[in-house]
Amino acid sequence: MPLCLAHAIRLLLEYTDSSYEEKKYTMGDAPDYDRSQWLNEKFKLGLDFPNLPYLIDGTHKITQSNAILRYIARKHNLCGETEEEKIRVDILENQAMDVSNQLARVCYSPDFEKLKPEYLEGLPTMMQHFSQFLGKRPWFVGDKITFVDFLAYDVLDLHCIFEPKCLDAFPNLKDFISRFEVMACVFVSSCSLMLQVFAYHLGQSLSIVASH
DSSP: OOSOTTHHHHHHHHHTTOOEEEEEEEOOOTTTOOOHHHHTTGGGSOOSSOOSSEEEETTEEEESHHHHHHHHHHHTTOSOSSHHHHHHHHHHHHHHHHHHHHHHHHHTSTTHHHHHHHHHHHHHHHHHHHHHHHTTOSSSSSSSOOHHHHHHHHHHHHHHHHOTTTTTTOHHHHHHHHHHHHHHHHHSGGGHHHHHHHHHHTTOEEEEEEEO
């Protein structure tokens, strides 16, 4: 599964100043990772495809993290304005998910130590593609932030945790990370969500978001 699916959603809700309540489901310890707290409710919520995270906004019940992000973004015109911008949004949304899935397969694999060197070998090319796509723009789509910047930040930040030097050759990506974090600390109270990211990245809890 992709890593930290709810983090970008939390940040986007904060950025858009949306009123929401968050419910968290806790997993048990290794090796069983008991999920009974979630499973006891999973099929009682009226979700079409029951999964985490989910969002309930009035009569709307949404699963799939990118669908939730798009739903929030549409409300606040954060999906791109021109056709070219919307195309860039679509491309990066899917690329970010692909890369997140690739990293997750390595991190969650029992063969992690065997798979890690090969993944690290391909990491510079992967980051180069992100760097070229960003170019000299302040945000990945252009001059204005869109919801895919939240996805891109998540993916790049996860890779910096995985390999702290992975962005050293790409100053525009490092600038993007800094720009995003400065902005995030403005709209996230006391940077509390930013400080929580490491716990969520490490899979300490499963979370959902409910908006109203």
